[in-house]
Amino acid sequence: MFRSPVAGFEMPELPEVETTRRGLEPLVVGRRIRSAVVRNRAMRQPVPRRLPQLLAGATVRALGRRGKYLLFDCGSGTLILHLGMSGRLWVVRDGAAPAVHDHFDLVLEDDTVVRLRDPRRFGLVLWQAGDPLEHALLARIGPEPLSGDFDGPRLHAATRGRRTAIKHVIMDSHVVAGVGNIYANEALLRAGIDPRMHAGRLSPERCASLAASIRDTLETAIAAGGSSLRDYVRSDGMAGNYQSQFLVYDRAGEPCPRCSGVIREIRQGQRSTFFCPRCQKR
Ligand SMILES: [Zn+2]
Numbered sequence: 001m002f003r004s005p006v007a008g009f010e011m012p013e014l015p016e017v018e019t020t021r022r023g024l025e026p027l028v029v030g031r032r033i034r035s036a037v038v039r040n041r042a043m044r045q046p047v048p049r050r051l052p053q054l055l056a057g058a059t060v061r062a063l064g065r066r067g068k069y070l071l072f073d074c075g076s077g078t079l080i081l082h083l084g085m086s087g088r089l090w091v092v093r094d095g096a097a098p099a100v101h102d103h104f105d106l107v108l109e110d111d112t113v114v115r116l117r118d119p120r121r122f123g124l125v126l127w128q129a130g131d132p133l134e135h136a137l138l139a140r141i142g143p144e145p146l147s148g149d150f151d152g153p154r155l156h157a158a159t160r161g162r163r164t165a166i167k168h169v170i171m172d173s174h175v176v177a178g179v180g181n182i183y184a185n186e187a188l189l190r191a192g193i194d195p196r197m198h199a200g201r202l203s204p205e206r207c208a209s210l211a212a213s214i215r216d217t218l219e220t221a222i223a224a225g226g227s228s229l230r231d232y233v234r235s236d237g238m239a240g241n242y243q244s245q246f247l248v249y250d251r252a253g254e255p256c257p258r259c260s261g262v263i264r265e266i267r268q269g270q271r272s273t274f275f276c277p278r279c280q281k282r
Contacts, residue, residue: 086120192209
């Protein structure tokens with residue numbers, strides 16, 4: 001599992017991306033882009049050479065999100081940003097000196113700069129002409145977990161015949177968008193499901209419970225982000241994951257908040273799984 005020097009920190013997940021979107025929306029929508037600055041093209045995919053030309057003079061019409069992708073609608077096309085494993089967006093004033101990992105700036109007409117800092121450079125800065133959802137990276141993303149498109153029947157259908165552990169299945173972006181390791185752990189506790197259970201064995205009722213738990217987990221995290229939203233704008237930095245809210249994640253050996261049993265940590269694939277053997281059943 002990737003760990004930054006900050007204990008318990010993982011890559012940005014959907015709640016952090018949505019909180020970022022909500023924080024940026026009032027600062028960028030309706031604003032004209034004066035320029036775009038690319039300091040390092042070597043992201044997970046190369047930043048398009050023409051990007052500064054495409055963005056200069058365009059107006060941001062809307063700031064959307066699909067999974068963990070931020071979509072800056074610029075009319076003729078869309079600037080697509082992904083924070084990767086270590087990306088953060090900062091809001092600074094034009095003229096603020098960039099740090100070593102500040103690879104991209106979007107400079108708006110009012111001197112607001114949206115700056116991407118990404119030490120590991122697993123993030124993405126891309127352009128899609130026309131419908132952004134037709135971009136190869138977005139076209140096959142599954143339903144949005146916070147929308148009515150994702151529910152028990154849909155999860156049940158997606159899991160039939162699958163012997164894969166349910167935790168891996170809900171982290172598969174083709175099944176549901178944007179559920180990473182932290183919130184997969186949290187949702188499985190809420191639903192009382194053992195993370196190792198074969199997905200295909202889940203009943204319709206348990207699929208409904210899990211779909212609702214995924215939504216509740218993400219909404220709780222986004223609501224917790226509301227307070228850091230102001231900090232984010234004020235202090236020019238985005239808060240990390242909302243660790244104080246976690247029920248099981250990174251709490252191995254601590255008492256389960258539901259039953260006071262002991263939370264266990266195991267490895268599934270390359271990732272840590274945290275669960276309560278007493279609450280979470282196969
Ligand atoms: Zn428990």
